[in-house]
Amino acid sequence: MDETVAEYIRRTVLKMPRDEIKMMLQKWGFLSEAQLQTLNFHQIKENISQEVVQLCEENSADIKQAAVLDIIYNHIYQNKRMWSVYQMKKTGDELEYFDLKEFKKKFKRNLRSALKNVTITFREYEDNAIWIRVAWGTPYRKPNQYKPSYVVYHSQTPYVFISASVLKSNLPLLCQALMVASNYHDIREMELRGHSLNSLKDIVFKRYSQNFESYCPKPLQERTVEPESVDLRITEENRSEKERIQRLNREVYGDGPQPILEFAQYMLETMFKSDLKMDVLDKKEPFRCLVKFSSPHLLESLKSLAPAGMAGAPLSPLLTCITQKARNCFRIRDKKGLFPESFVSP
Amino acid sequence: GMFAQLEVLEARAHREAVEQEKKEQREEKLALLESRVRELRLRRDELRDKVDLQEKGGLGKEGMGSDPALPSARNVLEWRIRSLKGLLQVFHLTGISGKLGKGRMSLTLSTAHGGSHLDSFHLEFLTRPELRIRRHSIPSFIPLEQLSRKFLPRDLRGFLDQLSQHLNAFAGRRFQAEQLQEHFSDWIVGTLQGNSLCNLLVFKYNIPGNNRNFPFRARLLYQDPCRSLPTEVVVSCS
Numbered sequence: 001m002d003e004t005v006a007e008y009i010r011r012t013v014l015k016m017p018r019d020e021i022k023m024m025l026q027k028w029g030f031l032s033e034a035q036l037q038t039l040n041f042h043q044i045k046e047n048i049s050q051e052v053v054q055l056c057e058e059n060s061a062d063i064k065q066a067a068v069l070d071i072i073y074n075h076i077y078q079n080k081r082m083w084s085v086y087q088m089k090k091t092g093d094e095l096e097y098f099d100l101k102e103f104k105k106k107f108k109r110n111l112r113s114a115l116k117n118v119t120i121t122f123r124e125y126e127d128n129a130i131w132i133r134v135a136w137g138t139p140y141r142k143p144n145q146y147k148p149s150y151v152v153y154h155s156q157t158p159y160v161f162i163s164a165s166v167l168k169s170n171l172p173l174l175c176q177a178l179m180v181a182s183n184y185h186d187i188r189e190m191e192l193r194g195h196s197l198n199s200l201k202d203i204v205f206k207r208y209s210q211n212f213e214s215y216c217p218k219p220l221q222e223r224t225v226e227p228e229s230v231d232l233r234i235t236e237e238n239r240s241e242k243e244r245i246q247r248l249n250r251e252v253y254g255d256g257p258q259p260i261l262e263f264a265q266y267m268l269e270t271m272f273k274s275d276l277k278m279d280v281l282d283k284k285e286p287f288r289c290l291v292k293f294s295s296p297h298l299l300e301s302l303k304s305l306a307p308a309g310m311a312g313a314p315l316s317p318l319l320t321c322i323t324q325k326a327r328n329c330f331r332i333r334d335k336k337g338l339f340p341e342s343f344v345s346p
Numbered sequence: 347g348m349f350a351q352l353e354v355l356e357a358r359a360h361r362e363a364v365e366q367e368k369k370e371q372r373e374e375k376l377a378l379l380e381s382r383v384r385e386l387r388l389r390r391d392e393l394r395d396k397v398d399l400q401e402k403g404g405l406g407k408e409g410m411g412s413d414p415a416l417p418s419a420r421n422v423l424e425w426r427i428r429s430l431k432g433l434l435q436v437f438h439l440t441g442i443s444g445k446l447g448k449g450r451m452s453l454t455l456s457t458a459h460g461g462s463h464l465d466s467f468h469l470e471f472l473t474r475p476e477l478r479i480r481r482h483s484i485p486s487f488i489p490l491e492q493l494s495r496k497f498l499p500r501d502l503r504g505f506l507d508q509l510s511q512h513l514n515a516f517a518g519r520r521f522q523a524e525q526l527q528e529h530f531s532d533w534i535v536g537t538l539q540g541n542s543l544c545n546l547l548v549f550k551y552n553i554p555g556n557n558r559n560f561p562f563r564a565r566l567l568y569q570d571p572c573r574s575l576p577t578e579v580v581v582s583c584s
Contacts, residue, residue: 097567098541128542155541156487206483212452212468231363324481 001057008145009056009066012073013049021048024076028069031055063145067121071133074150075125078197081150081163085192085200085326086175088158088184096183098155100124107132107181114173119143128154136170149174152197158184159204161197191329199259203326209256245306245313252320258299264328265292266318271334286334299323388418441510449474455510457517459574464517477502487542488512489571511572518574519544535561545571560584 016024022041025031035055041048056065074081108120117137124130132151137143151174152161160178164171175187194200202208236242269286295301299322306313314320322328417425437443444453451471457464469482477499484490490509497505523544527534535550545568550561562583569577 096543097546097569098543099546100539100541124539128540154487156543158486205486210468210481210483212454212470212483 001060002062004142004145005061005063005066006053006057008063009061009069010049010053011146012066012069013052014045016073018045018048020076021045021052024069024072025052027072028065030059030061030065030069035059063119064121067119067133067135067145067148068123070145070148071121071123071131071150074133075123075131079195081197082193082195083152083161083163083197083200085190085204086160086162086187087190087204088160088179088182089186089188090158090184096156098182100130100155103130103155103181107177110180111173111177114176115139115170117141117143119145119148130155134170134174151178153178153182154201154205155182157205160187161200191327193328194261194263196260196262199261202259203323208259208323209254211251211254242307248313249303249306252314253299253303258297258303259323260296261298261322261328262296263292263294264298264319264322264330265290266330266332268332269334270332293319298328441514442506450480453506455506455513457514459514459518459521462521464521467513484509484513485516485542488516508572515568515570515572515574516543519568522574523547543571544568547576 013021018041022036022039025036025039026033031052035058039048039051039055104122111118111120111134115137116139119133119135121133122130123133130153132153133148134151135143135145135148149170150163153159162171162174164174179185179187190204192200192203268289268291271284271286293302302315302319305311306315318330318332434443438454438456441456441458442453443456444451449472451473453469453471454466455469456466467482467484469484470480472478472480479490479494479498482490488509489512493505493508493512497508523538523540526549527538530551533551533554535552537549539548540546547566547568548564550563552558552561560583562581565580565582566576567578567580568575
């Protein structure tokens with residue numbers, strides 16, 4: 001077994017939390033149950049990883065199998081990576097019969113024709129998600145396995161989720177291969193980024209709870225009603241205002257859990273508008289500023305702003321349109337013309 | 347000292363509040379029962395009048411006593427609610443139900459296959475200045491844009507008809523794949539390989555009793571997006 005492969009497997013196992021190593025090795029399926037039984041998972045990780053490497057040596061693991069183990073780890077810890085969403089465009093309207101084998105073949109062929117030294121690994125998951133791992137090399141160097149790019153694609157959708165490696169120059173090759181393999185002709189990056197892959201999927205696949213007015217034959221879930229304090233000495237002021245806020249909140253955010261986003265950023269570019277008499281600036285340079293809202297769960301916190309009394313309801317549409325517009329990066333510019341008002345660029 | 351006094355007062359106030367509460371509850375219960383008694387008495391009188399009327403038979407208008415008591419407003423309301431619910435249920439069963447509002451229209455398309463209710467999908471339209479979609483929960487592999495370009499804003503009916511067919515067929519195909527996985531799990535070798543639209547399904551299977559070394563390979567192609575049955579099936583054995 002190649003030294004580099006052994007080292008890579010060792011380092012991958014070291015990344016895993018100790019009580020999950022067995023489960024991940026089982027998912028991997030490269031080592032037999034009998035071999036797994038021989039491993040002592042209670043010792044320090046250094047030793048566990050050495051033993052795993054020895055077993056892989058027995059089975060003559062190569063880089064392909066090692067890459068699969070890496071995908072398994074990254075699939076479980078997908079939220080450690082930052083994902084960007086890309087949208088593809090199609091010319092024709094014909095129906096697609098997405099054939100996985102064809103897709104993989106075309107992808108590999110296209111990518112390899114551009115760059116010979118790549119390691120490409122696929123893994124399919126139950127929810128029709130296709131995970132692609134690409135390790136990049138150069139025409140003269142073997143692929144660097146420690147900085148791969150990950151692509152998650154759901155067949156017959158125009159959306160691709162990419163967690164790219166540091167080398168930005170490989171991105172066009174990756175996009176090209178994706179388009180060719182999935183029969184699209186154009187790809188652009190959406191202004192949507194985050195760590196929670198499932199939340200990004202929820203947003204673009206519209207799986208989050210939107211408050212549609214519809215007849216529900218199933219009885220509505222009983223909302224837990226706080227038992228009204230019977231003590232008549234306590235009265236609730238502003239009850240109607242509270243109810244108004246609840247109603248508006250529900251219209252915007254619906255009843256269910258919100259997708260998890262970590263930030264929303266607004267880039268503002270505006271010209272300083274002043275009296276002609278008070279011409280403060282010599283040069284007419286636009287004013288630029290960046291406003292960034294950060295939170296472990298941005299949408300939930302925005303949803304609770306009004307009920308907590310920290311903001312008036314309804315909230316600014318710039319904040320409430322995030323899931324609907326599927327973006328969390330906005331550019332706000334002055335509208336050029338007679339009436340300079342700010343507007344959100346597409 | 348003072349605190350002890352305050353405590354005593356507070357304890358007393360609390361006791362009195364509890365007693366008061368109990369008393370109020372009893373009174374409330376009593377009032378409820380009394381009103382029920384009144385209701386029942388009223389009902390009894392109604393029925394009595396009805397019986398009398400029937401006994402008096404075909405008497406003329408003069409002989410008619412007071413009109414049989416008008417059904418109480420409460421009964422009418424309940425009847426209305428029941429019939430509306432029934433109507434909504436009927437609409438829901440047709441697969442399309444909706445609600446019209448000021449400048450807005452919400453539609454729900456419900457899917458079903460073979461007697462099983464499946465997912466519901468929602469659309470919200472703006473009706474002014476012209477009919478267009480505001481937001482929706484249609485999956486991105488259903489050609490919603492294509493259909494809306496073709497049919498809207500003139501032909502809403504055609505649009506909904508086509509969309510409903512697409513959705514029902516997709517839900518049906520997906521349901522069948524899930525059922526296949528569930529009910530024939532010991533026939534199937536490995537996993538079903540499909541795609542998001544569920545219009546291509548490939549799997550290997552063994553018929554129990556057969557030689558397990560030569561599994562069959564089935565490839566189902568669903569060329570018509572509006573149908574939940576395959577148009578082409580290839581079974582091979584290697």
